[in-house]
Amino acid sequence: MASSISPGRTPLMAGNWKMNLNHLEAIAHVQKLAFALADKDYEAVEVAVLPPFTDLRSVQTLVDGDKLKIKYGAQDLSAHDSGAYTGEISGSMLAKLKCTYVVIGHSERRQYHNETDELCNAKVKAAYKHGLTPILCVGEGLEIRKAGNQVSHTLAQVDGALKDIPAEQAESIVIAYEPVWAIGTGEVATPEDAQEVCGAIRGRLAELYSQELADQVRIQYGGSVKAGNVAAIMAQPDVDGALIGGASLDADEFVKIVRFRDQ
Numbered sequence: 436m437a438s439s440i441s442p443g444r445t446p447l448m449a450g451n452w453k454m455n456l457n458h459l460e461a462i463a464h465v466q467k468l469a470f471a472l473a474d475k476d477y478e479a480v481e482v483a484v485l486p487p488f489t490d491l492r493s494v495q496t497l498v499d500g501d502k503l504k505i506k507y508g509a510q511d512l513s514a515h516d517s518g519a520y521t522g523e524i525s526g527s528m529l530a531k532l533k534c535t536y537v538v539i540g541h542s543e544r545r546q547y548h549n550e551t552d553e554l555c556n557a558k559v560k561a562a563y564k565h566g567l568t569p570i571l572c573v574g575e576g577l578e579i580r581k582a583g584n585q586v587s588h589t590l591a592q593v594d595g596a597l598k599d600i601p602a603e604q605a606e607s608i609v610i611a612y613e614p615v616w617a618i619g620t621g622e623v624a625t626p627e628d629a630q631e632v633c634g635a636i637r638g639r640l641a642e643l644y645s646q647e648l649a650d651q652v653r654i655q656y657g658g659s660v661k662a663g664n665v666a667a668i669m670a671q672p673d674v675d676g677a678l679i680g681g682a683s684l685d686a687d688e689f690v691k692i693v694r695f696r697d698q
C-alpha cells in the first residue's frame with residue numbers, strides 16, 4: 436500500500452515492551468532484531484525499543500558494542516532530578532545510559548499511577564532538561580469516544596503536557612495518539628479514526644507554535660498495531676509511525692511492522 440508520509444518526517448517505529456522481558460531476554464531480543472534488520476530498513480524508518488528500566492544497561496552495552504542502529508529509551512522518568520524519591524528514575528540517569536527517547540503519559544501510567552497532564556508537563560520539562568526526546572502519549576477512553584469527544588479530550592492532553600514548552604524544544608517531540616480502548620484489546624482504530632485525531636493534533640501544534648513546527652513533528656498511532664494493519668494506518672497523511680506494544684515482543688512481527696511498505 437502506498438504511504439503518504441511527508442518526506443521530511445522519518446517514520447518512527449517504537450516497540451514499547453511494557454513490563455516484559457528481563458535483561459537476558461532483552462539481549463536476545465535486540466540481537467534478533469539486529470540480525471533481521473538491514474541498512475535499508477534504517478534508511479527508511481527509525482527503529483526504537485523501549486525496554487523496562489532494568490534492561491537499559493544491557494541494551495546500551497549491546498547497541499554500543501555492536502554499533503547497532505537501533506535506538507532505545509525508557510518507558511517513564513521522574514519529574515525530579517535527584518533526591519528522596521524512592522523507586523523513581525531521573526532523566527540524568529537515562530541520559531547517562533544514552534537513551535534517546537522517554538515515554539511520558541502512557542495511558543497505563545495515567546490509569547494505574549494517576550498521572551495528570553500537570554505531571555506529564557513536568558516530565559516533559561525534565562526530559563528536555565536532560566537531552567531526552569519525549570514520546571508523549573495521549574488518547575481517549577471508550578466513554579469519551581462513544582460521546583464523540585475524542586478530539587477535544589486529546590487536544591486538552593496535548594495542551595496540558597506542552598504548557599510553557601518553548602518551540603525550540605517542542606519541535607523535536609514525538610506525540611503518540613493511543614485510543615485507550617484500542618490498547619492490547621485487538622480493537623484497532625480505523626485508519627480514518629487515527630487520521631482524524633492525528634490531524635487534529637498537528638493542527639493544534641500549528642496553533643500553539645507554527646505550521647512549520649507542526650509539519651516537522653512526528654505523530655504516531657498506537658493500539659493493537661500489527662503487521663496486518665500497519666500499512667493502512669501508515670497511509671494516513673498525519674500518521675508518522677507507530678508505538679507498538681504486544682506485537683513488538685515478537686521480533687519477526689516487529690520487523691514486518693518496520694517493513695510496513697512491504698505489507
Ligand SMILES: O=C[C@H](O)COP(=O)(O)O
Pocket residue numbers: 451541613617618619620621657658659660678679680681682
Ligand atoms: O505503547 C503501546 C501501546 O499501549 C499499544 O499497545 P498494544 O500494541 O499492545 O495495543
